[in-house]
Amino acid sequence: MKRYKTKYDVVIIGSGLGGLQCAYILGEAGYSVCVLEKNKQTGGNLQTFVRDKSIFDTGVHYLGGLDEGQNLYQYFKYFGLMDKLKLRKMNSTFDYITFDNDETEYKHSQTYPQFIESLSEQFPKERKNIEKYCEGILNVCKTFPLYNLEDKDPLADGEENFFKYLSIGAKNYIDSITTNERLRSVLAGSNSLYAGIGNKTPLYSHALTINSYIESSYRCVDGGSQICRILTKAIRGFGGEILKYKDVKKLVFENGTLTKAETAEGEQFEAKYFISNIHPHLTLDLLKEQKIRKAYVRRIRSLENSTACFNLHLVFKKDTFPYLNHNYYHHIDNDVWRYVGYTDVWPDAYMISTPASSRSEKYADCMSMMVYMRYDEVEKWSQTFNTVAQEESRGEDYEAFKLEKAEKCIRALEKKFPNIRSCIQSIHTSTPLSFRDYIGTSDGSMYGIIKDFNDPLRSFISPKTKVPNLFLTGQNLNMHGILGVTIGSIMTCAEFINRSDILKKIKQAQ
């Protein structure tokens, strides 16, 4: 006997952060909601996994804007997260940007005065330019109302102003600030946060991301899956359902109206409205032969995805490797915008982070290293599918491939931490195929659809689709990242509830 209903006001496909936040907002507003998740674990990129008793994150290394009065703080307050999350504030310098053959660890520090001060110490002749850079970042951030919890049309200050910022490239902007090549590379050094591409990434992707961490930077203690757990409890408290092992394969139409979501097992969930938290390409796949506007389908299908990545996960022997309350972004040279696959050196850039554990603030349990990797590197194993719930060996040659990549990563790390090898207890890895199988993307893309300043409106995805009762949410909508997805969920729910009312509640949340 089923313990759940099969008829709701809203069915949400996918339990990533966007799906859960929509379920929360609509559930709280009295809609009956049901989230259908294909996996054993909910949360999508919020998932954590344990290796040798150490907790690793999938997609939440750090969070910005969580000091009282800042944007994510207030959004999280509304979602009932702020009082329950276990957080650790990162060091004043939250990111170090480093390069081969350069001893200096360049600083990205929290708060604008400190950011300017610490970089000006490292680039004494560049203070004015660093100040100008910060002023520009802040000006861009002011242009996005929901980023500032403002109930305002983005075009209120004039279309010209808004579109001006959408059409500026991040690299072009940074290059215009200074001719100092090293400073340019330092300012853009953490661009794997948004998979920056020199001739595509808009300035706003850079500005909204970096500003958030300059405002304040935090890590989740014992992993980001706590965000998922807290939201799940609240959604169930509103009477909502979150069902696992429900792999939606089809959206069913009756007399031209979307009425049901059907799972791989043939179970049907009926609703008045549907929200898809999965990639727009895959959402189109669910529509099967249903006819929708060709121009819309063509535009969505033509949008390219951001790169995938390889992750090295190291478990350390107890009390051997220090806990680093900051991240490193390392590059082999100044060409930090080279993106992926243009050099024979691998890894040519990486990000490392030691997850915050409640066990110790002095020593790290483990470390994650993230390196771009093209999907075609693993394509020959694409016929295999491997998750905890559905295990399948990808073969010995795949294991050898991962081992070889892991060894290259460890050699790169040894340049920074000469003793690191002796601290390692066990080595684990994930590839673009792991992301594909766990998150359900087609190519393991990290952040979904690429934003392009050359044609900004083309890559803008509206929460509305050409099917009147089907909406989109998640990282492809507005911006990726915890803050970007949060703002996207407000945009999606504003199709159901007056946006002013949602924002009022958010601002009043205590």
Ligand SMILES: Cc1cc2nc3c(=O)[nH]c(=O)nc-3n(C[C@H](O)[C@H](O)[C@H](O)COP(=O)(O)OP(=O)(O)OC[C@H]3O[C@@H](n4cnc5c(N)ncnc54)[C@H](O)[C@@H]3O)c2cc1C
């Ligand atoms: C390596 C990495 C590091 C990151 N680090 C950070 C960071 O430090 N800070 C930060 O703010 N952001 C970070 N991000 C980005 C952030 O994690 C994501 O942007 C965000 O979590 C995406 O949320 P989403 O709502 O789009 O859902 P997703 O996380 O994409 O989840 C989608 C869900 O839908 C489910 N699903 C898919 N298909 C189906 C189907 N057919 N039926 C049912 N369910 C389905 C999936 O199983 C999944 O649970 C990182 C991302 C990556 C990849």
